[in-house]
Amino acid sequence: MDRRKALKNVAFLLGTAISSSTIGVLFENFGTYEGEKNQISFSAKEEEILAEFADIIIPTTKSSLGAKAAGVGDFIPMMVRDCYPANLQLLFASGMKEMLSKCQKDFNKDFLSLSGEERHKLMTDLTAEAIAGGKKPSFFMIARDLTLLGYFSSEIGCTQAREYLPIPGKYDGNVDYKPGQKAWAT
Amino acid sequence: MNINSNLKKQNTYDAIVVGSGISGGWAAKELTEKGLKVLMLERGMNIEHIKDYDSAMKAPWEIEHAGRLTQEQKRTHPVQSRDYPYNEATEKWWVNDLECPYTEDKRFDWYRGFHVGGKSLMWGRQSYRFSEHNFEDNAKDGHGNDWPIRYKDIAPWYDYVEKFAGISGQVENWPLLPDGKFLPPMEMNCVEKSVKERLEKHYNNTRLMTIGRTANLTVPHNGRGSCQYRNLCSRGCPFGAYFSTQSATLPAAMATKRLTVRPYSIVNHIIYDKDTKKAKGVMVIDAETNETMEFYAKIVFVNGSTLGSTFILLNSTSDAHPNGLGNASGQLGHNLMDHHFRCGAEGTAEGFEDKYTYGRRANGIYIPRYQNVGSDKRDYLRGFGYQGGASRGAWHKEVAELAFGENFKETLSLPANSWSMGLGGFGEMLPYYENRVYIDHSKKDKWGQPVLAIDCEYKENEAKMREDMMYDAAEMLEAAGIKNVRTYDNDCYPGMAIHEMGTARMGNDPKDSVLNKWNQMHEVSNVFVTDGSCMPSIACQNPSLTFMALTARACDYAVKELKKGTI
Numbered sequence: 001m002d003r004r005k006a007l008k009n010v011a012f013l014l015g016t017a018i019s020s021s022t023i024g025v026l027f028e029n030f031g032t033y034e035g036e037k038n039q040i041s042f043s044a045k046e047e048e049i050l051a052e053f054a055d056i057i058i059p060t061t062k063s064s065l066g067a068k069a070a071g072v073g074d075f076i077p078m079m080v081r082d083c084y085p086a087n088l089q090l091l092f093a094s095g096m097k098e099m100l101s102k103c104q105k106d107f108n109k110d111f112l113s114l115s116g117e118e119r120h121k122l123m124t125d126l127t128a129e130a131i132a133g134g135k136k137p138s139f140f141m142i143a144r145d146l147t148l149l150g151y152f153s154s155e156i157g158c159t160q161a162r163e164y165l166p167i168p169g170k171y172d173g174n175v176d177y178k179p180g181q182k183a184w185a186t
Numbered sequence: 187m188n189i190n191s192n193l194k195k196q197n198t199y200d201a202i203v204v205g206s207g208i209s210g211g212w213a214a215k216e217l218t219e220k221g222l223k224v225l226m227l228e229r230g231m232n233i234e235h236i237k238d239y240d241s242a243m244k245a246p247w248e249i250e251h252a253g254r255l256t257q258e259q260k261r262t263h264p265v266q267s268r269d270y271p272y273n274e275a276t277e278k279w280w281v282n283d284l285e286c287p288y289t290e291d292k293r294f295d296w297y298r299g300f301h302v303g304g305k306s307l308m309w310g311r312q313s314y315r316f317s318e319h320n321f322e323d324n325a326k327d328g329h330g331n332d333w334p335i336r337y338k339d340i341a342p343w344y345d346y347v348e349k350f351a352g353i354s355g356q357v358e359n360w361p362l363l364p365d366g367k368f369l370p371p372m373e374m375n376c377v378e379k380s381v382k383e384r385l386e387k388h389y390n391n392t393r394l395m396t397i398g399r400t401a402n403l404t405v406p407h408n409g410r411g412s413c414q415y416r417n418l419c420s421r422g423c424p425f426g427a428y429f430s431t432q433s434a435t436l437p438a439a440m441a442t443k444r445l446t447v448r449p450y451s452i453v454n455h456i457i458y459d460k461d462t463k464k465a466k467g468v469m470v471i472d473a474e475t476n477e478t479m480e481f482y483a484k485i486v487f488v489n490g491s492t493l494g495s496t497f498i499l500l501n502s503t504s505d506a507h508p509n510g511l512g513n514a515s516g517q518l519g520h521n522l523m524d525h526h527f528r529c530g531a532e533g534t535a536e537g538f539e540d541k542y543t544y545g546r547r548a549n550g551i552y553i554p555r556y557q558n559v560g561s562d563k564r565d566y567l568r569g570f571g572y573q574g575g576a577s578r579g580a581w582h583k584e585v586a587e588l589a590f591g592e593n594f595k596e597t598l599s600l601p602a603n604s605w606s607m608g609l610g611g612f613g614e615m616l617p618y619y620e621n622r623v624y625i626d627h628s629k630k631d632k633w634g635q636p637v638l639a640i641d642c643e644y645k646e647n648e649a650k651m652r653e654d655m656m657y658d659a660a661e662m663l664e665a666a667g668i669k670n671v672r673t674y675d676n677d678c679y680p681g682m683a684i685h686e687m688g689t690a691r692m693g694n695d696p697k698d699s700v701l702n703k704w705n706q707m708h709e710v711s712n713v714f715v716t717d718g719s720c721m722p723s724i725a726c727q728n729p730s731l732t733f734m735a736l737t738a739r740a741c742d743y744a745v746k747e748l749k750k751g752t753i
Contacts, residue, residue: 057590082256127588144588153252161599166245168415168545173375177542183580183601186246186546
């Protein structure tokens with residue numbers, strides 16, 4: 001029985017570490033239907049801001065195009081409107097406004113005019129804030145989750161950042177992994 | 187009057203099969219191949235093989251919401267959206283809950299698919315025989331009624347259905363999991379092979395790990411293509427590589443030219459003839475027009491899924507059968523069971539960083555039941571098996587750390603640093619008389635029918651078993667060298683395994699069972715029920731293969747008796 005108790009404690013410790021943030025966690029926990037929808041809409045400029053925001057997380061690199069090129073700027077607002085309950089839509093919209101005013105306050109510029117360095121600083125701040133706040137649902141956490149989800153399910157993410165095999169035709173569970181070899185997209 | 191008699195002739199068949207899923211498809215195939223003119227009634231839409239598998243060839247970026255459900259889908263599918271099977275790519279297969287409500291006296295997740303093919307299109311495809319043990323357990327420990335058959339009665343029918351359906355698997359000579367007529371097995375990956383070797387050695391071969399036995403073809407079979415390792419089975423397979431009504435039994439039945447399929451046909455009740463003491467046919471509501479009509483036949487096979495069939499029988503009342511057709515025993519609707527699962531353990535495998543996979547195998551490993559057998563004694567009855575597997579995913583700790591930028595992106599483009607291995611238990615639930623369904627007349631469905639109420643819960647035996655399902659898994663993984671082992675119990679409610687069974691059980695004694703050993707109603711000799719509702723106990727194995735075998739066996743008997751003139 002002691003042995004079993006010990007295992008249970010390990011489960012508790014690891015369980016909290018693992019479940020605290022993976023792609024999709026926000027959906028599972030807050031995704032029940034609440035009877036209202038589409039509390040918010042997004043302007044073209046806001047979509048551009050979201051695309052640039054996503055591109056800070058997943059930028060274009062030598063090997064592949066980034067989140068903006070992959071269409072994440074359209075994906076995020078579409079997902080927020082279609083898949084999130086009203087309370088989270090409103091939370092998302094107000095959090096986004098807060099981020100924009102933070103840009104004015106910290107850099108005296110609007111978001112789209114920030115330099116690369118300033119964007120990095122902004123994202124570092126937002127990350128620290130989210131971690132300090134226990135990664136609770138927020139504009140930042142939702143936009144970040146949707147960036148990862150949208151990018152790695154996009155054509156660019158699947159075929160450039162990762163490798164997509166539509167019809168493998170066989171299974172081999174013991175192939176050599178070559179250092180640097182990309183992950184399978186699905 | 188003339189019109190009516192013409193109509194009656196037009197609407198008369200040798201046999202009616204209610205439902206087109208796994209067991210209904212088999213009934214249609216067997217009965218037509220034996221020369222009967224058969225009408226197969228399906229309450230939902232038609233689904234044409236390949237052509238109607240809308241999402242089957244879509245790339246990830248062609249799934250608009252990346253597979254996630256919209257708020258609108260959650261509104262119309264409040265039950266179906268409780269768990270993973272209903273998602274954006276598979277939404278077509280699951281019912282709109284608002285159209286067909288039911289009453290949950292206790293939480294019961296009722297996953298339903300109304301279309302030709304039924305759940306044969308969405309099933310998990312794991313295909314295991316029940317063993318001699320499973321047929322004896324009820325008699326031995328006194329829970330439930332005794333099975334009216336033993337393994338030897340069904341073994342030749344397992345052979346028969348496996349050969350046609352195409353089940354891949356490994357011969358193991360394991361008494362609790364009899365071997366079948368297998369196609370070549372799928373391969374274990376390098377981590378699974380290592381775990382298997384260490385685990386079996388550690389337990390002195392008192393435990394076994396084998397590759398999952400699955401109704402996916404590993405070689406072309408009966409004109410169907412072999413598995414392409416896309417792992418998109420739940421969308422419908424354009425290669426016909428897994429067993430479904432559409433890929434296998436329906437084409438065979440259609441080839442006889444004796445099958446008529448009528449979609450959008452909700453069977454409301456079976457029409458009982460008090461003079462002949464037999465069923466004379468069924469009353470149908472057209473799901474599109476709400477028009478009612480009758481169809482007639484010499485025999486009726488009820489294959490509407492466990493609770494669907496039970497509803498029809500409970501709703502088929504007459505002076506002779508006031509509590510539902512063939513329900514003098516009072517057992518109809520009772521003894522509802524489902525497997526309990528969603529608990530086990532997982533961890534990481536070290537030392538395989540130089541290995542990866544090619545292809546996506548829609549199958550895992552299986553550890554058959556070893557509890558309460560021989561010298562293995564537990565403080566609960568029956569037992570459980572495990573499904574699981576090893577994989578090298580693409581998750582990185584940087585996701586949880588909220589990293590961003592170039593390095594983060596490069597990291598996420600690589601496979602995970604290590605492999606992970608998990609085992610999830612599937613436990614047997616005992617038959618309890620008080621776990622039941624009944625008709626709730628206070629609510630109506632879209633077609634004006636009363637609805638089913640479900641009152642079912644797991645009890646102490648299941649709760650005790652779940653502890654072992656977690657800790658045995660953790661102990662086995664640790665014995666096999668897996669690191670960072672953690673246990674989990676994600677909670678389980680009846681219905682979630684989509685293995686609901688038992689509400690019209692078989693038995694030798696008409697006083698305590700609904701069906702006899704041929705799946706024939708004790709009281710109404712021309713009505714056969716061969717879906718999950720017939721099961722006196724559920725073992726811990728996935729049940730669909732057993733439904734197939736029981737159906738083929740019952741069809742053989744029914745046609746022989748029909749020819750002899752006894753029914």
